[in-house]
Amino acid sequence: MTKPKKDVKFNHRERRMSNKSSMSDINYDSPTDERSPTRSNGAKSPTRNGTLHKERSIKEEENERPSFERTDTTASGWATENEDEKPQVKEPSEFEKKKQTFITRAIWTFVMIGIFFGSMFAGHIYIIIIVTAVQIISFKEVIAISNVPSRARSLRFTKTLNWYFLGSTMYFLYGESVIYYFKHIVLIDRVLLPFATHHRFISFMLYVIGFVFFVGSLQKGHYKFQFTQFAWTHMALYLIVVQAHFIMNNIFEGMIWFFLPVSLVIINDIFAYVCGITFGRTQLIKISPKKTVEGFVGAWICTIIIGFFFTNLLMRSRYFICPVNDLGANIFTGLECDVNPVFIAQTFHIPFIPHTWTFLPTHITVAPMQFHILAMATFASLIAPFGGFFASGLKRTFNIKDFGDSIPGHGGMTDRMDCQFIMGFFAFMYYQSFIAVHKASVGGVIETAITGLSPEEQMAVVKGLAQHLYNQGAVSSKVVEFLGENLQSALKKR
Numbered sequence: 146m147t148k149p150k151k152d153v154k155f156n157h158r159e160r161r162m163s164n165k166s167s168m169s170d171i172n173y174d175s176p177t178d179e180r181s182p183t184r185s186n187g188a189k190s191p192t193r194n195g196t197l198h199k200e201r202s203i204k205e206e207e208n209e210r211p212s213f214e215r216t217d218t219t220a221s222g223w224a225t226e227n228e229d230e231k232p233q234v235k236e237p238s239e240f241e242k243k244k245q246t247f248i249t250r251a252i253w254t255f256v257m258i259g260i261f262f263g264s265m266f267a268g269h270i271y272i273i274i275i276v277t278a279v280q281i282i283s284f285k286e287v288i289a290i291s292n293v294p295s296r297a298r299s300l301r302f303t304k305t306l307n308w309y310f311l312g313s314t315m316y317f318l319y320g321e322s323v324i325y326y327f328k329h330i331v332l333i334d335r336v337l338l339p340f341a342t343h344h345r346f347i348s349f350m351l352y353v354i355g356f357v358f359f360v361g362s363l364q365k366g367h368y369k370f371q372f373t374q375f376a377w378t379h380m381a382l383y384l385i386v387v388q389a390h391f392i393m394n395n396i397f398e399g400m401i402w403f404f405l406p407v408s409l410v411i412i413n414d415i416f417a418y419v420c421g422i423t424f425g426r427t428q429l430i431k432i433s434p435k436k437t438v439e440g441f442v443g444a445w446i447c448t449i450i451i452g453f454f455f456t457n458l459l460m461r462s463r464y465f466i467c468p469v470n471d472l473g474a475n476i477f478t479g480l481e482c483d484v485n486p487v488f489i490a491q492t493f494h495i496p497f498i499p500h501t502w503t504f505l506p507t508h509i510t511v512a513p514m515q516f517h518i519l520a521m522a523t524f525a526s527l528i529a530p531f532g533g534f535f536a537s538g539l540k541r542t543f544n545i546k547d548f549g550d551s552i553p554g555h556g557g558m559t560d561r562m563d564c565q566f567i568m569g570f571f572a573f574m575y576y577q578s579f580i581a582v583h584k585a586s587v588g589g590v591i592e593t594a595i596t597g598l599s600p601e602e603q604m605a606v607v608k609g610l611a612q613h614l615y616n617q618g619a620v621s622s623k624v625v626e627f628l629g630e631n632l633q634s635a636l637k638k639r
Contacts, residue, residue: 250554257552265404266476269396269469272403276396280389282558284311286549287381291374300371302362307378309355314382317348318390326397326469328588332595342596385559385566392569398576399485401465405456405518406572409525410564412451417444417530432538436530445526452522456514460488487513487580517580524571529564536563604632 237245264271288307324331324341331341340347363371395402421440429436459465464474467482474480492510500507536559540548547556555561594603611628614620 246554253552253554265400268473268475269400270472272400273393273396276389276392279558279562280385281311282551283385283389283548283562284381286551286557286559287385288378289549290543290545291377300362300364300367302358303371303374306355306359306362307374309358310352310378310382311386313348313351313355314386316351317345318386319393320344320348322390322393322397326394326588328592329586332588332591338595388566388570391573392566395569395573395576397469398573398581399466399468401459402572402576403569404465405452405459406521406525406568407565408455409448409452409522410529410568412455413444413448413522413526413529414564416447417441420444420447430534432541433534436534441526441530445523448526449519449522452518452525453515456518457512460512460514485580485582487517514580517575521572521575524575525564525568528571529568532564532567536560604635608632 261275264275320340321344324344328341331337359371359375392403395406417436417440419440420443421435421437424443425437425440427438428434429438429441462476462479463481463484464476464479466484466488467480469480470482471480490510490512492508495507495509498505498507536548540546548559549557551558552561594606598606608628611620611625615622615625
């Protein structure tokens with residue numbers, strides 16, 4: 146007779162089941178009883194299988210966990226899977242965000258000031274590089290506003306044409322400046338002479354090539370968009386590149402004509418903010434709600450007063466008032482030139498003071514530049530801010546806060562230069578109309594001789610100048626004889 150085996154598995158199940166009950170143990174037919182009669186004696190349920198047994202074991206283990214483990218819960222009181230795995234990261238408060246923005250803005254403000262003054266004192270060529278970089282970045286930011294739809298439409302050559310027109314325009318404008326201010330160098334160089342004499346024609350043909358390429362790239366169904374891009378590019382070229390070209394010319398005429406307009410705009414912007422928050426009440430223009438009439442007028446008065454004394458300081462340095470005749474000069478080496486009469490103090494009679502008022506002066510000694518600064522400060526205060534208003538309207542049209550993020554904490558380069566472009570343009574026109582002294586230059590004489598005289602006539606000019614220099618004692622008779630013999634032999638060979 147065989148010995149019966151012990152049912153170990155059954156006893157294990159019964160012991161486990163006796164510890165905890167599950168949802169299936171409840172007798173729904175008898176709500177007053179805690180357990181169903183069929184389950185009270187520990188009988189095996191006919192519907193139980195391996196899978197259900199495994200699920201119940203997992204649920205029982207979860208029920209046996211200490212309640213303090215569930216700390217992260219949702220609104221319903223149960224912890225989510227992501228909350229169990231990843232702790233919540235506390236976002237910075239609004240005060241901390243503003244603090245970080247202020248710190249970033251302050252750091253980059255000092256960085257820009259350092260770069261600007263370092264370049265200006267290092268020499269004219271460095272400040273020219275800065276202006277060139279500014280106009281390229283500004284052009285890129287303005288064009289980027291309308292370049293998003295072109296990517297969506299997958300139009301080819303749209304961006305390429307924008308940069309091509311920028312390059313051809315800069316070639317024309319920079320060439321004009323180089324030829325005008327350095328013709329005594331360019332026109333005597335054998336390689337550069339053809340480019341100088343035919344510069345405008347070459348520039349025109351470069352533009353025509355871009356124009357033809359644009360017409361050839363037109364695609365059916367996108368005509369309106371492509372012509373809009375064409376007009377947008379030319380608007381950016383005029384408002385940014387052309388005006389930046391005149392700022393470049395201001396540098397060549399003298400550092401003061403570049404630095405002074407830039408400083409007046411910055412001074413006006415600072416005092417417009419100070420006066421606005423101090424006693425500003427009346428809104429100036431709807432497109433820029435924070436601008437007030439009181440701040441606008443107060444900044445005008447402060448800009449005139451500070452500009453008057455600031456100009457007096459700059460006039461004492463020839464590095465600022467002399468035109469560029471040496472691109473290697475810096476603040477330490479300085480420049481030498483015949484000073485423009487506008488910087489020389491003169492005595493003026495005050496006509497509206499009666500002679501009987503002896504307690505008031507009837508004459509004043511001041512440099513004419515101090516009068517000109519009144520006009521420039523007035524333009525920087527009353528007209529230049531409308532360049533900023535124009536930029537604000539443009540940003541509102543495209544529903545953007547800034548033109549870009551080229552300068553951390555400050556937005557885009559265009560946001561900082563919106564008033565500077567029109568102010569630099571005005572400074573050049575005002576200088577050429579009321580201040581510049583127009584006289585013959587070495588470059589002008591050479592240009593006239595090269596373009597207007599035949600080779601024989603040019604040789605005659607050289608002989609005549611040599612004879613004149615000999616009569617003045619500047620050269621010896623050997624120089625005159627040498628030039629006469631060699632020029633005569635050159636004429637015979639022709």
